[in-house]
Amino acid sequence: MMRRGWWRGLLRGVAVPVLVVAFWQGLASLGVVNSQILPSPIAVIERWWAYLAPLEAYRPAEGSWLAWVFSGELPADAVASLMRVFGGFAIGGGLALPLGLLMGANRRVFSLFNPLVQILRPIPPIAFIPLSILWFGLGNPPAIFLISIGAFFPMLMNTITGVQTVDGIYIRAARNLGVRPWTMFTRIMLPAAMPYILTGARIGMGTAFIVVIVSEMIAVNSGLGFRILEAREYFWSDKIIAGMFSIGILGLGIDVAMNSLSRILLKWHRGLES
Amino acid sequence: MASRPGKLTVMTDTGSGLIMTKGRQISLYPADAQAQISIRGLGKVFPRGLVEALKDIDLDIPAGQFVSLLGPSGCGKSTLLNAIAGFEVPTSGQLLVDGRAVSGPGPDRGMVFQEYALFPWMSVAKNISFGLDVKGVPKAEAAARVEMLLAKLRLAEFRDRYPKDLSGGMRQRVAIARILALDSPIMLMDEPFGALDSLTRRTLQDELLRIWQEFGKTIVFVTHSIEESLYLSDRVVVMTYRPGTIKRDLMVDLAHPRDPSSSDFNRLKRELSQLVMEEQTRSEGLLPTGD
Ligand SMILES: Nc1ncnc2c1ncn2[C@@H]1O[C@H](COP(=O)(O)OP(=O)(O)OP(=O)(O)O)[C@@H](O)[C@H]1O
Ligand SMILES: [Mg+2]
Numbered sequence: 001m002m003r004r005g006w007w008r009g010l011l012r013g014v015a016v017p018v019l020v021v022a023f024w025q026g027l028a029s030l031g032v033v034n035s036q037i038l039p040s041p042i043a044v045i046e047r048w049w050a051y052l053a054p055l056e057a058y059r060p061a062e063g064s065w066l067a068w069v070f071s072g073e074l075p076a077d078a079v080a081s082l083m084r085v086f087g088g089f090a091i092g093g094g095l096a097l098p099l100g101l102l103m104g105a106n107r108r109v110f111s112l113f114n115p116l117v118q119i120l121r122p123i124p125p126i127a128f129i130p131l132s133i134l135w136f137g138l139g140n141p142p143a144i145f146l147i148s149i150g151a152f153f154p155m156l157m158n159t160i161t162g163v164q165t166v167d168g169i170y171i172r173a174a175r176n177l178g179v180r181p182w183t184m185f186t187r188i189m190l191p192a193a194m195p196y197i198l199t200g201a202r203i204g205m206g207t208a209f210i211v212v213i214v215s216e217m218i219a220v221n222s223g224l225g226f227r228i229l230e231a232r233e234y235f236w237s238d239k240i241i242a243g244m245f246s247i248g249i250l251g252l253g254i255d256v257a258m259n260s261l262s263r264i265l266l267k268w269h270r271g272l273e274s
Numbered sequence: 275m276a277s278r279p280g281k282l283t284v285m286t287d288t289g290s291g292l293i294m295t296k297g298r299q300i301s302l303y304p305a306d307a308q309a310q311i312s313i314r315g316l317g318k319v320f321p322r323g324l325v326e327a328l329k330d331i332d333l334d335i336p337a338g339q340f341v342s343l344l345g346p347s348g349c350g351k352s353t354l355l356n357a358i359a360g361f362e363v364p365t366s367g368q369l370l371v372d373g374r375a376v377s378g379p380g381p382d383r384g385m386v387f388q389e390y391a392l393f394p395w396m397s398v399a400k401n402i403s404f405g406l407d408v409k410g411v412p413k414a415e416a417a418a419r420v421e422m423l424l425a426k427l428r429l430a431e432f433r434d435r436y437p438k439d440l441s442g443g444m445r446q447r448v449a450i451a452r453i454l455a456l457d458s459p460i461m462l463m464d465e466p467f468g469a470l471d472s473l474t475r476r477t478l479q480d481e482l483l484r485i486w487q488e489f490g491k492t493i494v495f496v497t498h499s500i501e502e503s504l505y506l507s508d509r510v511v512v513m514t515y516r517p518g519t520i521k522r523d524l525m526v527d528l529a530h531p532r533d534p535s536s537s538d539f540n541r542l543k544r545e546l547s548q549l550v551m552e553e554q555t556r557s558e559g560l561l562p563t564g565d
Binding site for chain 2 (some may be wrong): 027169170172173174175176177178179183187188191192194267268269270
């Protein structure tokens with residue numbers, strides 16, 4: 001029973017993608033569209049493999065096997081993009097978390113910072129591109145700056161809401177147990193706000209991933225965003241599509257990772273029973 | 275049973291050196307030194323809507339007594355309990371616990387809330403040990419105490435569960451254990467079993483009695499169940515509706531375990547029903563204009 005349901009689910013899940021790819025392959029085989037504009041799926045997969053695979057044969061003398069596996073162009077690009085995402089997220093999220101906790105917990109701090117936050121928040125991170133180039137030139141610094149802005153606001157807003165909406169009953173219960181302000185903050189407010197904070201982290205991570213691709217298209221010479229723009233200059237549409245799929249898979253991977261992190265950290269949370 | 279002096283209030287009377295606070299009369303009677311909780315002329319007016327939730331409450335509770343506060347919804351039972359707990363600052367009168375004025379919440383007056391108020395991010399064992407942690411009790415000592423309480427409240431096999439995976443009865447056991455862990459002499463309970471089904475409720479009532487006898491706590495128990503107050507307590511304090519005053523202070527001299535079908539029990543039950551119904555009717559009459 002279980003197995004049959006599982007198979008049916010799998011069948012249903014792959015049906016549409018398979019049909020789309022078949023249709024796409026049909027178009028390419030019949031020569032309906034120019035292969036420069038839309039290459040066949042097979043060509044994309046071949047190109048993707050070439051992009052993924054190490055450039056040279058494995059020579060144990062030159063280093064570890066793992067380093068060799070990741071020596072292809074795609075792994076190097078993916079690692080470069082990921083490093084930027086993590087770096088920018090660490091800076092943006094790392095600043096947003098304490099500020100958000102303070103703003104959520106203290107009305108005075110809130111009214112001090114909120115007007116500025118409300119003005120800056122609606123500006124899409126992309127709109128910071130000219131300024132970031134002016135300030136930081138080209139290379140990693142402007143990219144990291146943009147990514148940290150992308151991660152900052154979702155994290156900030158969610159942290160504020162999380163702290164502001166902590167159920168008063170927990171605070172009363174804690175005061176009844178003799179909890180002092182600092183412990184109240186670290187052991188009651190922070191965990192109680194954690195569902196919101198992790199939602200903020202997840203949205204911030206998603207924004208950071210969008211911004212990394214954009215910023216790689218303008219500021220740096222590595223990473224997935226750079227690679228697909230570079231491929232366009234050579235009219236390598238197969239490589240563009242292969243790069244796009246790589247971006248999609250990486251983004252999905254990040255989201256899945258953030259989700260499982262939430263699941264682990266929030267296993268106490270009511271809304272998450274599986 | 276502690277001697278209860280009659281209430282002695284000084285009425286507003288110009289020219290006779292009167293004791294007035296914010297226009298409210300206060301009792302001149304000195305606080306009872308023997309009572310663990312001593313309340314004199316306590317009043318509470320909520321600024322919003324100027325609701326006079328408590329008025330002129332005089333109440334002495336000796337150590338080890340099990341007192342129930344009984345009355346219709348909105349009569350001020352929670353307000354009184356919260357004042358003792360230190361969550362609610364009274365607008366007039368005096369409130370002493372162990373001879374000291376209450377200035378805020380503290381672990382000497384453990385509170386069990388109707389909504390359980392367990393910390394959902396802590397396991398059962400962590401919830402119980404948290405108060406000890408905060409107090410700075412040495413790890414080994416705290417662990418031993420938690421073990422003892424887990425066993426006593428039959429929670430041992432649930433020690434690593436989170437509150438969301440517990441039934442209502444289990445949760446309230448954890449909440450009780452959390453207070454027992456602190457060894458607070460006073461336990462304040464606000465309709466702790468109100469949300470439980472009747473069977474679980476009876477089980478927990480029996481367990482509470484066992485705990486009360488074994489640990490020698492002073493318990494102030496808020497309920498609107500007449501039967502519950504009679505089944506559990508040494509003394510039932512019936513409150514009036516708006517303003518909340520003490521309508522009747524009744525001693526229950528029945529031996530435990532009590533039999534709710536006995537004639538003595540039912541005699542008291544009828545007497546209390548009468549009192550509570552009067553206030554219930556009054557509160558219903560007041561409602562349209564009261565708010
Ligand atoms: N924060 C507040 N502001 C204004 N009025 C309040 C506030 N808290 C309570 N009251 C009012 O004070 C009165 C007493 O409230 P309280 O919660 O003590 O009643 P209760 O006897 O515990 O009722 P219940 O059985 O429904 O819990 C009620 O009429 C209520 O409306
Ligand atoms: Mg109440």
